[in-house]
Amino acid sequence: MFLVYLVIWAFTLLAGASAVWALAWAVQTGQFRDFRAGAASIFDEGEPVGRVTDAFPGEGKHP
Amino acid sequence: MTPAVAQPLPEGLPGDRLSRIQIDRSCRQTVVWYMVSAVAWLLAGSLLALLASIKMHTPGFLADADWLTFGRVRPAHLSTMIYGWGSMAGVGVLLWLQARLSRVRLPLPLLLPVTVVIWNLAVLYGTVRILQGASTGIEWLEFPVEVLAFIGFCMAVIIVASVLMFVRRQVKHTYVSQWYLFGAVLWFPFLYILGVVLSEAGDVRGVAKAAANWWFAHNVLGLWFTPIGLATAYYMIPKVIGRPVHSYHLSLLGFWTLAIFYNWAGTHHLIGGPLPAWLVTVGIVGSMMMFIPVITVAVNHHLTMAGNFHHLRTSPTLRFVVVAAMSYTVVSFQGSLTALRAVNEVSHFTHYTIAHAHLGVYAFFTMMMFGAAYYILPRLMNTEWHSARWIRVHFWATSLGMALYWLGLTWAGWRQGEMMNDPNIPFLAIVEYTKPWLHSRSLAGVLMTIGHVSFAWLVWNLVRQRGAALIGPTLLKRRKSA
Amino acid sequence: MNRSLTIALGIMLTVVLSMAGLVLIPNWQFREMQQHKDDDGNLWPVQLEGAEALGRAEYVSLGCVYCHTQQVRPPNYGADLDRGWGFRRTVPRDYLFDKPHLLGTMRTGPDLANIGARQPSRDWHMLHLYDPVITSPGSTMPPHRFLFEKVAPSDRAPERAIRLPDDSGWILPSARAESLFAYLRSLDKSYELPEAPQ
Numbered sequence: 001m002f003l004v005y006l007v008i009w010a011f012t013l014l015a016g017a018s019a020v021w022a023l024a025w026a027v028q029t030g031q032f033r034d035f036r037a038g039a040a041s042i043f044d045e046g047e048p049v050g051r052v053t054d055a056f057p058g059e060g061k062h063p
Numbered sequence: 064m065t066p067a068v069a070q071p072l073p074e075g076l077p078g079d080r081l082s083r084i085q086i087d088r089s090c091r092q093t094v095v096w097y098m099v100s101a102v103a104w105l106l107a108g109s110l111l112a113l114l115a116s117i118k119m120h121t122p123g124f125l126a127d128a129d130w131l132t133f134g135r136v137r138p139a140h141l142s143t144m145i146y147g148w149g150s151m152a153g154v155g156v157l158l159w160l161q162a163r164l165s166r167v168r169l170p171l172p173l174l175l176p177v178t179v180v181i182w183n184l185a186v187l188y189g190t191v192r193i194l195q196g197a198s199t200g201i202e203w204l205e206f207p208v209e210v211l212a213f214i215g216f217c218m219a220v221i222i223v224a225s226v227l228m229f230v231r232r233q234v235k236h237t238y239v240s241q242w243y244l245f246g247a248v249l250w251f252p253f254l255y256i257l258g259v260v261l262s263e264a265g266d267v268r269g270v271a272k273a274a275a276n277w278w279f280a281h282n283v284l285g286l287w288f289t290p291i292g293l294a295t296a297y298y299m300i301p302k303v304i305g306r307p308v309h310s311y312h313l314s315l316l317g318f319w320t321l322a323i324f325y326n327w328a329g330t331h332h333l334i335g336g337p338l339p340a341w342l343v344t345v346g347i348v349g350s351m352m353m354f355i356p357v358i359t360v361a362v363n364h365h366l367t368m369a370g371n372f373h374h375l376r377t378s379p380t381l382r383f384v385v386v387a388a389m390s391y392t393v394v395s396f397q398g399s400l401t402a403l404r405a406v407n408e409v410s411h412f413t414h415y416t417i418a419h420a421h422l423g424v425y426a427f428f429t430m431m432m433f434g435a436a437y438y439i440l441p442r443l444m445n446t447e448w449h450s451a452r453w454i455r456v457h458f459w460a461t462s463l464g465m466a467l468y469w470l471g472l473t474w475a476g477w478r479q480g481e482m483m484n485d486p487n488i489p490f491l492a493i494v495e496y497t498k499p500w501l502h503s504r505s506l507a508g509v510l511m512t513i514g515h516v517s518f519a520w521l522v523w524n525l526v527r528q529r530g531a532a533l534i535g536p537t538l539l540k541r542r543k544s545a
Numbered sequence: 546m547n548r549s550l551t552i553a554l555g556i557m558l559t560v561v562l563s564m565a566g567l568v569l570i571p572n573w574q575f576r577e578m579q580q581h582k583d584d585d586g587n588l589w590p591v592q593l594e595g596a597e598a599l600g601r602a603e604y605v606s607l608g609c610v611y612c613h614t615q616q617v618r619p620p621n622y623g624a625d626l627d628r629g630w631g632f633r634r635t636v637p638r639d640y641l642f643d644k645p646h647l648l649g650t651m652r653t654g655p656d657l658a659n660i661g662a663r664q665p666s667r668d669w670h671m672l673h674l675y676d677p678v679i680t681s682p683g684s685t686m687p688p689h690r691f692l693f694e695k696v697a698p699s700d701r702a703p704e705r706a707i708r709l710p711d712d713s714g715w716i717l718p719s720a721r722a723e724s725l726f727a728y729l730r731s732l733d734k735s736y737e738l739p740e741a742p743q
Contacts (some may be wrong), residue, residue, distance in 0.1 A: 003146040015450040024263035027475045031310040032278060034236070035312045035315075035324060036237060036307075036311065037235075037236055038236045038237075038239070038311050038350060038502070039301075039307035039308045040307050041164075041234055041235075041236040041238050042163075042164065042238055042298060042301060042307075043302075043305075043307070045067065045081065046082070047065075047302075048305075048306075048454055049305055049306060049307060050306070051304050051305045052303065052304060052374060052378070052437055053302055053303055053438075054303045054379065054381060055377045055439070056376055056379055056448075056455075057211040057441075057447040057448040057449070057450070057451050057454075057531070058380070058447070058451060058531070059377065059451055109667075118687060119653070119685060120688060122677070122684070122685050122688065123687075123688060126687045126688050126689075126690070127690060127691055128691055129607065129689075129691045132609075132685075132687050132689070133611070133612075134607045134608020134609055134612070135571075135606075135607070135608050135610055136603055137608060137611050138608055138611070142558045150694065168722060185568065193719075194587070196607070197606070198605065198606065198608065199605075199645060200605035200606075200608075200645040200647070201645045202610070202611075202647075202650065250683040254702035257564060261568055262645065265570075267568070267572050267643050268572060268575050268578065268641065269575065269578075269638075269639075269640035269642070269643050269646065270571075270575075270636055270637045270640045270643075270648070271571050271572035271575060271641075272643070272644065272645065272646040273567050273646040273648045274567050274572075275568045276646065277718060278563065278564060278567045278568055278647075296600060321589075326563035326564075327563045327566070327567065329567060332650060333648070334649055335616075335618040335619070335622050335623060336616050336618070337634070337635040337636050337637050337639060337640060337648070337711055338571070339574060339638065341589070342571050345566060345567065346567070359585075382582055389644060404622075408622055408623055411623075411650075412614060412649075412651055412652035413651075413652070416613065416651070418651065424639070446715055451546060483623070483624065483652065484623050484624045485624065486627035486628045487626040489686065490628070490655050491681060491682070491683045494653075494683055495683050495686060498685070501685075502676055
């Protein structure tokens with residue numbers, strides 16, 4: 001029984017600590033500030049916005 | 064900053080940005096092996112599914128050995144699909160997405176491939192033990208307790224890898240997918256360990272064990288498969304069509320509301336059962352609140368896709384991903400409605416629930432993983448898929464199979480529930496009523512299995528590099544990093 | 546910014562909270578739950594022992610729970626009572642000793658919470674387990690012939706064997722079949738509990 005509660009509380013602390021860590025980090029790096037840049041962060045000069053990146057094999061209009 | 068401009072690098076980072084090719088190459092060994100293992104389990108799980116489905120209408124089929132009896136084949140099917148196919152495909156996609164989104168190489172190049180081996184052995188051992196009769200008897204947690212140690216170890220390594228990638232990231236912004244993936248990586252081991260502990264602990268008594276059971280089982284879908292699936296959708300849809308997510312702030316709202324509400328919904332599996340009324344009510348409220356994250360996700364994906372639906376014709380990834388995303392909306396609405404007492408009075412204990420579960424795990428999550436595999440694997444293997452025709456067979460067989468499965472069992476399940484609530488109808492008459500629909504389920508299972516075999520054939524040829532060398536849009540320039 | 550902090554802080558904690566709310570608090574609510582002593586001094590529910598406990602393990606091992614529930618819903622919610630599946634709704638105390646719980650979520654077959662009271666016959670259960678369509682024509686329950694030994698027809702009945710109705714022989718239940726029957730026979734919630742009058 002003791003073990004059960006130990007596991008549960010260890011997890012609670014772990015979960016809480018990781019939340020605090022994630023939050024502090026998110027705020028510090030401005031994750032909640034610039035939404036448009038966030039949305040664009042998966043694109044880069046090699047695969048910019050506007051480039052379609054998937055097609056059936058042999059059927060795509062490969063540029 | 065405008066949305067059309069790529070995020071500039073933070074200043075002062077050492078060296079040049081890694082190219083996508085380098086990142087993909089670093090993922091090859093681990094991710095390909097996770098995906099290939101997942102496909103093998105998908106085939107095993109399909110075989111077990113067909114066995115179980117046939118046994119439901121033809122009970123004498125292969126019934127002369129206890130290890131092949133329905134009550135063992137069915138949990139073996141569920142466990143191979145959840146822990147073999149779903150989780151291993153999920154981990155593969157998750158690691159690749161994190162490497163790409165952080166723009167770093169996949170870390171732990173020795174330890175991560177080892178987890179593939181351990182994970183496979185764990186699922187194999189657990190499945191054999193279930194067939195031998197050593198199941199724990201707890202739905203979704205049938206694997207013997209010791210399996211926890213192996214999968215727990217693998218998850219620990221995966222958490223370390225995730226944290227390392229995050230710490231080393233070369234991108235200033237955390238993309239919404241990373242929120243979901245981080246949630247999944249942290250939530251799943253937490254759920255799994257507590258699920259086992261609460262089930263085994265001596266001082267969790269009687270029906271509190273049932274509450275623990277469904278808290279766990281519902282959250283495996285909600286806090287493990289769902290975030291991985293949504294992270295995939297949030298990456299694949301914008302990436303394939305080349306257009307940023309429509310409302311990025313909405314996507315973050317969707318994440319937080321999912322995190323807050325989903326985990327309270329599990330006890331709706333126990334409506335009408337011998338539990339304190341408030342406990343079930345909490346489950347119902349949690350289920351209702353799920354409308355918020357579901358609607359935000361649905362609206363967002365639809366607005367991102369708006370004007371781009373023609374790509375469905377040309378992109379296999381987009382086809383699977385969009386079908387999956389739409390299924391997510393449907394299954395979530397259905398789930399919330401099923402939690403209403405009046406609906407549940409009929410639908411509970413029937414095939415309706417089975418259809419609903421498959422809509423979630425299959426039409427949403429599995430289709431999402433198919434879509435991701437079509438995008439990821441060619442880039443890892445530097446090879447094109449060898450045949451567009453087999454991809455089409457895969458898509459139509461699985462889509463039509465799933466549609467047939469869901470329509471048939473949803474209808475039959477609802478009627479079954481109505482008949483069960485009419486005490487004048489003998490029970491065996493209800494059994495008789497469901498039989499044709501159970502046959503339609505087997506037919507649907509055959510269709511889906513045809514799709515899975517096509518997919519396995521494609522993957523087999525891909526890893527043997529039998530397709531054309533990839534010169535597609537993703538590897539536009541084979542530039543070496545400076 | 547501070548608002549974001551508050552929200553995100555809640556994230557991991559909500560999972561912990563939901564676990565506490567859905568599992569630990571109900572469990573705490575049950576902490577004082579004990580067997581009920583009836584007017585004759587008997588304690589209910591009974592903790593299973595011997596063959597009944599072995600039979601329960603067999604029930605788990607063979608996966609009966611995937612088609613059979615063990616819960617009777619309250620009056621005016623479903624037709625569980627009208628179908629004769631119970632004498633009263635079942636309540637948490639009925640499951641005091643259940644590990645693992647076997648509430649079930651599917652009724653491909655009927656509820657078994659009171660099967661021992663509804664069908665006490667050993668012959669019926671053995672024939673039904675051997676091949677369900679003998680007793681229940683049209684049933685889709687799988688036959689459990691592997692729990693029996695079939696004996697050729699003869700004039701002398703083997704001890705404890707059951708005669709097949711088509712006279713094709715006798716079936717001799719294994720120890721597993723006997724314990725499974727002992728468990729099914731024990732499923733009887735006709736005792737009264739103060740919180741659940743009949």
